[in-house]
Amino acid sequence: MAVKMVEAPEGIEGQGFFATSFEKVVGLARANSLWPLPFATSCCGIEFMATMASHYDLARFGSERPSFSPRQADMLMVMGTIAKKMAPILKQTYEQMAEPRWVIAVGACASSGGIFDTYSVLQGIDRVIPVDVYVPGCPPRPEQILEGVMQIQELAKNESLRYRNSEAYAAKLARYNIETEGKLLYSL
Numbered sequence: 001m002a003v004k005m006v007e008a009p010e011g012i013e014g015q016g017f018f019a020t021s022f023e024k025v026v027g028l029a030r031a032n033s034l035w036p037l038p039f040a041t042s043c044c045g046i047e048f049m050a051t052m053a054s055h056y057d058l059a060r061f062g063s064e065r066p067s068f069s070p071r072q073a074d075m076l077m078v079m080g081t082i083a084k085k086m087a088p089i090l091k092q093t094y095e096q097m098a099e100p101r102w103v104i105a106v107g108a109c110a111s112s113g114g115i116f117d118t119y120s121v122l123q124g125i126d127r128v129i130p131v132d133v134y135v136p137g138c139p140p141r142p143e144q145i146l147e148g149v150m151q152i153q154e155l156a157k158n159e160s161l162r163y164r165n166s167e168a169y170a171a172k173l174a175r176y177n178i179e180t181e182g183k184l185l186y187s188l
């Protein structure tokens with residue numbers, strides 16, 4: 001079977017050498033080694049299991065290692081209905097993740113509460129944590145979940161190394177009452 005290598009970043013190539021920027025190399029490494037934290041509460045979680053299994057094989061993207069410790073995960077995948085009682089737990093999980101971290105809301109429930117427009121269900125996880133990619137569907141097919149992961153890969157590949165320590169990022173987290181002030185978020 002032919003092995004498809006990831007594309008090299010932009011750079012200058014000659015006989016026996018390839019030069020590019022450090023930022024692009026780090027982006028390439030991050031994008032192809034995203035460790036998911038599956039926060040699965042209901043039916044959408046089953047679609048994630050299919051996404052991990054041999055037919056769709058999330059491992060092709062370097063994400064074969066689900067992390068059930070937030071401290072060793074890069075990509076929080078929230079799949080399923082999130083009750084309001086669970087919102088603080090979800091937020092705590094996000095806060096425990098190391099930088100840089102990304103979030104996918106998988107399916108209608110995680111994105112907007114889905115069909116559960118009721119007093120007990122959180123109407124979208126972006127009420128408590130920032131979301132990078134939304135995957136529509138009830139449930140989304142594994143192909144859609146893979147597309148969501150690929151979108152995160154694009155974000156990771158193109159992110160500036162300074163972004164996580166920037167004021168813009170601190171302001172984004174502040175909107176969710178997540179503090180960054182006085183804390184070095186990320187350094188190489």
Ligand code: SF4
Nearest residue numbers: 043044108109138139
């Ligand atoms: S979006 Fe649909 S399939 Fe996914 S958890 Fe909600 S009800 Fe289940």
